[in-house]
Amino acid sequence: MKNNEIQQRLRQEAKTLLEQGQVEYIVGYETGSLKFTTTPLLTKNKDDTDRLIVNPFIVNNLSVYLTEIKGKVGIVAKGCDSRSVVSLIQDNKIAREDIVIMGIPCPGLIDLKKVELLLSKDRDELGNITRDEDRVVITIDGKGRDFPITEVLFDNCLECQIPTPQEYDILLGEPTTPISGNVSKRTNIKELEATPREERWNFWKEEFSRCIRCYACRNVCPACFCQRCFVEESEPQWILPTPKWQDNLIFQVIRNIHVAGRCTDCGECERVCPMNIPLRSLTRKMYEIVDELFQYKAGMDKNALPLLTAYEPTEAEDFIR
Amino acid sequence: MSGSKIINKKDIGKLLSQWNEEFVILVPSKEGDTTKMAKWDGKDTGFIDWYRNTVQASKTNFFPPMEEMFSFQKDKEGYHIGLASSDKHKQLIFAIRPCDANALAILDVAFKDGYEDPYYLSRRKDTLLIGLGCINPYDSCFCTSLGSSPFDSTNVDIMFTDIGEEFFIEEVTEAGKELVAKTEGLREASKVDEAKASKVKEASYNKVTRKIDTRDIDKKLLACFENKDYWEKVSAKCISCGICTFLCPTCYCFDINDELVRKQGTRFRSWDSCAFPIYTEMPVENPRLEKWRRVRQKVCHKFEFFPMNFGVVACTGCGRCIRLCGVNWDITQAIESVPAII
Amino acid sequence: MTATDISQRKRFFANGNIYLPHIAVIEKIIDETPGVKTFHFNFKDEKLRKEFGFQSGQFAEYSIFGVGEAPFCISSSPTRRDHLEFAVQQVGKVTNALHRLGPGAEIGCRGPYGNGFPLDFLQGKNLVFVGGGIGLAPLRSLIWNAIDNRDKYENIDIIYGARSPHDLCFKYDLDAWDKDKTINIVTTIDKEDKSWAGRVGFVPKVVEEVAPSASNAVAIVCGPPIMIRFTFPVLAKLGFTPEQMITTLEKRMKCGIGKCGRCNIGNLYVCRDGPVFTYAQIKNFVSSEY
Numbered sequence: 001m002k003n004n005e006i007q008q009r010l011r012q013e014a015k016t017l018l019e020q021g022q023v024e025y026i027v028g029y030e031t032g033s034l035k036f037t038t039t040p041l042l043t044k045n046k047d048d049t050d051r052l053i054v055n056p057f058i059v060n061n062l063s064v065y066l067t068e069i070k071g072k073v074g075i076v077a078k079g080c081d082s083r084s085v086v087s088l089i090q091d092n093k094i095a096r097e098d099i100v101i102m103g104i105p106c107p108g109l110i111d112l113k114k115v116e117l118l119l120s121k122d123r124d125e126l127g128n129i130t131r132d133e134d135r136v137v138i139t140i141d142g143k144g145r146d147f148p149i150t151e152v153l154f155d156n157c158l159e160c161q162i163p164t165p166q167e168y169d170i171l172l173g174e175p176t177t178p179i180s181g182n183v184s185k186r187t188n189i190k191e192l193e194a195t196p197r198e199e200r201w202n203f204w205k206e207e208f209s210r211c212i213r214c215y216a217c218r219n220v221c222p223a224c225f226c227q228r229c230f231v232e233e234s235e236p237q238w239i240l241p242t243p244k245w246q247d248n249l250i251f252q253v254i255r256n257i258h259v260a261g262r263c264t265d266c267g268e269c270e271r272v273c274p275m276n277i278p279l280r281s282l283t284r285k286m287y288e289i290v291d292e293l294f295q296y297k298a299g300m301d302k303n304a305l306p307l308l309t310a311y312e313p314t315e316a317e318d319f320i321r
Numbered sequence: 322m323s324g325s326k327i328i329n330k331k332d333i334g335k336l337l338s339q340w341n342e343e344f345v346i347l348v349p350s351k352e353g354d355t356t357k358m359a360k361w362d363g364k365d366t367g368f369i370d371w372y373r374n375t376v377q378a379s380k381t382n383f384f385p386p387m388e389e390m391f392s393f394q395k396d397k398e399g400y401h402i403g404l405a406s407s408d409k410h411k412q413l414i415f416a417i418r419p420c421d422a423n424a425l426a427i428l429d430v431a432f433k434d435g436y437e438d439p440y441y442l443s444r445r446k447d448t449l450l451i452g453l454g455c456i457n458p459y460d461s462c463f464c465t466s467l468g469s470s471p472f473d474s475t476n477v478d479i480m481f482t483d484i485g486e487e488f489f490i491e492e493v494t495e496a497g498k499e500l501v502a503k504t505e506g507l508r509e510a511s512k513v514d515e516a517k518a519s520k521v522k523e524a525s526y527n528k529v530t531r532k533i534d535t536r537d538i539d540k541k542l543l544a545c546f547e548n549k550d551y552w553e554k555v556s557a558k559c560i561s562c563g564i565c566t567f568l569c570p571t572c573y574c575f576d577i578n579d580e581l582v583r584k585q586g587t588r589f590r591s592w593d594s595c596a597f598p599i600y601t602e603m604p605v606e607n608p609r610l611e612k613w614r615r616v617r618q619k620v621c622h623k624f625e626f627f628p629m630n631f632g633v634v635a636c637t638g639c640g641r642c643i644r645l646c647g648v649n650w651d652i653t654q655a656i657e658s659v660p661a662i663i
Numbered sequence: 664m665t666a667t668d669i670s671q672r673k674r675f676f677a678n679g680n681i682y683l684p685h686i687a688v689i690e691k692i693i694d695e696t697p698g699v700k701t702f703h704f705n706f707k708d709e710k711l712r713k714e715f716g717f718q719s720g721q722f723a724e725y726s727i728f729g730v731g732e733a734p735f736c737i738s739s740s741p742t743r744r745d746h747l748e749f750a751v752q753q754v755g756k757v758t759n760a761l762h763r764l765g766p767g768a769e770i771g772c773r774g775p776y777g778n779g780f781p782l783d784f785l786q787g788k789n790l791v792f793v794g795g796g797i798g799l800a801p802l803r804s805l806i807w808n809a810i811d812n813r814d815k816y817e818n819i820d821i822i823y824g825a826r827s828p829h830d831l832c833f834k835y836d837l838d839a840w841d842k843d844k845t846i847n848i849v850t851t852i853d854k855e856d857k858s859w860a861g862r863v864g865f866v867p868k869v870v871e872e873v874a875p876s877a878s879n880a881v882a883i884v885c886g887p888p889i890m891i892r893f894t895f896p897v898l899a900k901l902g903f904t905p906e907q908m909i910t911t912l913e914k915r916m917k918c919g920i921g922k923c924g925r926c927n928i929g930n931l932y933v934c935r936d937g938p939v940f941t942y943a944q945i946k947n948f949v950s951s952e953y
Contacts, residue, residue: 272647
C-alpha cells in the first residue's frame with residue numbers, strides 16, 4: 001500500500017475513532033513548519049484528522065505523549081513506537097484498553113542529517129526528496145540525483161529487525177520486512193569496541209564535553225517516564241546540574257541503565273541531540289546486551305514483566321559477580 | 322566616497338592574521354558535528370563556504386554553558402574565596418550574523434540592568450563584532466519581522482557583505498572605523514561595488530519568507546495571559562527540553578551550584594531553562610508545574626515582559642528554536658495564533 | 664529600584680563582584696519549632712560589620728560552601744544592630760545543611776537585596792500584620808522596627824497563626840508583644856490542640872473575625888502561599904484596597920538580583936522588584952502564577 005493510501009485510511013480511521021467516542025485524543029503526525037519535516041499532532045478535534053500524514057519523515061516516537069495525556073488515545077505507531085507503547089503498558093504507565101494503536105508497517109525513515117551530509121546542502125536548500133522502494137531521488141536546483149535508500153535511512157532503521165508493529169488495533173498497510181544491505185553507519189559499536197580503552201575514554205570525554213544538558217534525549221524518550229529524574233534529586237545529589245563532561249557522561253550512563261529493557265531503539269535520543277552526540281552508540285549497545293543476556297527485546301509482549309523489575313532465581317548471574 | 326572597503330575572499334586569511342596580532346579571533350568553527358564561534362586556528366577560512374549560522378549562538382562566548390564564579394577553600398582561619406583570574410584580552414568575533422549581534426545587545430541590557438553582571442560584562446568588554454550579512458537565510462529565519470534584516474548592522478562594529486568574489490566592508494562604529502583605518506590590504510569600494518552590495522542585501526531581505534506580526538504583541542499576550550485553552554493547545558507537543566532556550570541567543574536564565582572536590586570548592590553558574598518543571602519548584606508548591614504555564618512563560622518573557630521592562634522584544638528571529646526543536650515546536654506559529662484582542 | 668539604591672548597595676559587594684559572598688560567623692542558634700531555626704550571625708570583616716545596612720523586608724543570599732546558596736529574609740530589625748538574624752525552615756539541600764551547623768560555623772552572605780517595606784508609606788498609618796508560620800520572619804523585622812520607632816505609627820495589630828502550638832515561631836517575640844500594651848496581638852492555631860487554650864482557626868478566618876479596620880490602615884501579609892491567597896479577599900471585604908495590602912512573596916530564587924529568571928512573574932522579578940509588593944502590583948498574576 002502506498003503512503004497516500006495509508007494516509008487516507010488513517011484519516012478515516014482516526015476520524016471514526018473520535019466520532020464514535022472510542023478515543024478522546026488522536027496523536028499522529030502532520031506537516032511540519034519546515035521543509036520536509038513533520039510534527040506531532042495532538043488533537044481532540046475530528047476535523048484535524050484531515051491533517052494527519054504518513055511519509056518517510058514521520059520521525060517522532062509519539063508514545064512519549066501517552067503518559068501525560070489524560071483520556072483514551074488513538075495513536076499512530078511505527079514498529080519501534082508500538083513497542084514503546086507496549087513497554088509503557090508493561091510498566092503500568094498506561095492501560096492497554098485506553099490506547100488504540102494505529103500501526104504503520106515502517107519501511108524506514110529518511111534521516112535529513114544524512115541527506116544534508118551526503119549532498120553538502122542544508123535541508124532547506126533541497127528541492128525534493130522522493131523515495132521509490134529502495135531508491136531515493138533528491139533534487140537540487142531542479143536536477144535530480146539518485147541514491148540507494150540505504151544511504152539516507154536512519155541508522156536504527158537500517159538495523160531494525162521489527163519494522164511492523166507487534167501490537168496494534170488497526171494495521172495500516174501490509175506487514176513489511178527488515179531492510180537489507182550493508183552500509184556504513186554512524187553508530188559503529190564494533191569499531192568503537194575495537195579501539196583501545198584509553199582512546200575510547202577520550203572519545204566519550206570529547207563527545208560529552210559538548211553536552212549542554214538540555215535533556216532533550218531524556219524528554220523525547222518514552223522509556224524515560226520517571227516523574228522525577230535522578231539528576232533532579234538534590235539529596236543525595238547524584239550529579240551536578242553543571243554540565244561538566246564527567247557529570248554529563250554519568251547522566252547518560254545511568255539513563256542508559258534505566259532504559260535498559262525499555263529502549264526499543266527508536267533512535268530519538270540521538271536524533272534530537274542538538275550537540276550531535278552519538279547517543280545511540282550507547283543505547284544500541286545496551287539494547288544488544290539486553291538481548292544477549294536475557295534474550296529479551298523491549299515491548300514485544302504486553303503481558304511480560306518489565307525486564308529489570310523481575311528476577312528469576314534461575315537467572316544467570318555471572319554478570320553481577 | 323562612502324569610506325566602504327573591499328577585500329577579496331581569498332585574502333580573508335591574511336586579514337584575520339593581521340587582526341590576530343591585536344585580537345583573539347573567534348570564527349565559525351566546527352566542533353564534532355556541531356558549530357559555534359571558536360578561536361581561529363590561524364589558517365582555516367573554510368567557514369566562508371559552509372557557514373550559514375552556528376548551532377550555538379555567540380552568547381556562548383560571553384555566557385558559556387557553565388563557568389566558574391569563584392573558588393573557595395577552608396583552612397584554620399576559616400573560608401577563603403578566590404576569583405578565577407580572567408585573561409584580559411581584546412577579542413574580535415568575525416562573521417557574526419546580525420541576529421546574533423542584536424541578541425548580544427539584548428543580553429547587554431539584561432546583564433547591565435540594575436546590578437551589573439561582572440562575568441558576562443568583562444567578557445563582553447573589549448570585543449569587536451565583525452558582522453557578516455546573510456545571503457542565504459534559513460527557512461526558519463524571521464528576522465525581518467523583528468525590525469531587523471539579514472544585513473542589519475545596528476549592533477556590529479564593521480559589516481561585511483558577500484558580493485561574490487569579494488566582501489564589501491562597511492564601518493559602523495568608531496571602533497570599527499579605527500580598525501579599518503589601520504588594516505592593510507583593503508581597497509576602496511567603487512560605486513559598482515556599492516550597487517552590488519545593495520542588490521545582494523535586497524535579494525536576501527526577500528529570501529526571509531517566514532513572517533510574524535509583532536504589532537501590539539505585548540498587549541495581545543497580556544490579554545490572553547489567562548487563556549488556558551490557547552496555551553494548552555499551543556504547548557501540547559512541547560516536550561519541555563531545553564533546546565530552544567539553551568540555544569536561543571537571548572535566553573539568559575541560569576543556575577548556581579557548588580562543587581566540592583577534595584576540599585577544593587568551586588561555585589559554578591550554568592544555563593537553566595524555564596522549560597524545566599524543576600526550575601521554579603519550591604518546597605511547598607511549584608507555580609509552573611504545568612507545561613502550558615512554562616510555555617507561556619517562555620513566550621511572554623520574550624514578547625511581553627522583556628518589552629515591558631526594556632522596550633525591546635527579546636527575540637531576534639534567528640530561527641534556532643524552530644530549526645533545532647525535536648518536535649518542530651514553532652514560536653512563529655505560536656505568535657501568529659495568539660488571539661486578537663476583542 | 665533606582666540607580667542610587669544600587670550604588671548605595673554596591674558598597675557591600677565583595678571585591679566589587681555582586682555574586683561573591685562575605686564570610687559571616689554564626690553566633691547563636693535558636694530552635695523555633697521542630698523544623699525551624701533562627702541563626703544569629705555577624706560578618707567576619709570588622710568594617711563591614713559596622714557599615715552593613717539594610718531595611719526591614721530585604722533579604723540576603725546565604726552560602727553553605729560546597730552545598731549551595733539560598734535566599735532568606737533578614738528577620739532582625741535594622742534598629743537592633745548587635746547582630747543579624749535569619750530564620751530557616753528545613754526543606755531542602757541548603758536548609759538541611761544550615762540546620763546541621765553549630766555556633767562558630769562560617770557561612771557566606773551577600774546582600775541585602777530586594778526593596779524592603781515602604782517605610783515612608785507606612786508612617787502615620789495603622790499597621791495590620793497578618794502572618795502564618797515562618798512567614799512571621801520578615802514581618803518581625805518590621806514589627807520591631809515599628810516598636811523602636813513607636814511614635815511614627817498608629818495602631819499595631821498582629822494576627823499570627825500556625826498549624827499547631829509547636830509550629831508557632833518566635834514565641835519570645837509573641838510573649839513580648841503580648842505584654843506590650845501598645846500592640847494588639849491575636850495568635851491562632853489551625854486545629855484544636857490539648858496544649859492550646861487560645862484561639863483556633865485558619866488565619867484568613869481569624870482575620871475576618873478580628874475584622875481590623877481599613878481606615879488609615881495597611882495590611883502586611885506574609886505566610887504560606889495558600890494563606891496569602893485566602894487572606895486578600897477577606898481584607899478586601901473589610902474595605903482594604905489593593906494599595907492597602909502588602910505582601911512579601913516567596914519564589915524560588917538563585918541570583919537574588921533579577922538575572923537568573925526563576926522568580927519572574929509578569930514583568931516583575933520578586934528578588935529585584937520585591938519581595939515586597941502591594942496587592943495592586945501583583946493581582947493580575949496572583950490567580951495564575953502565585
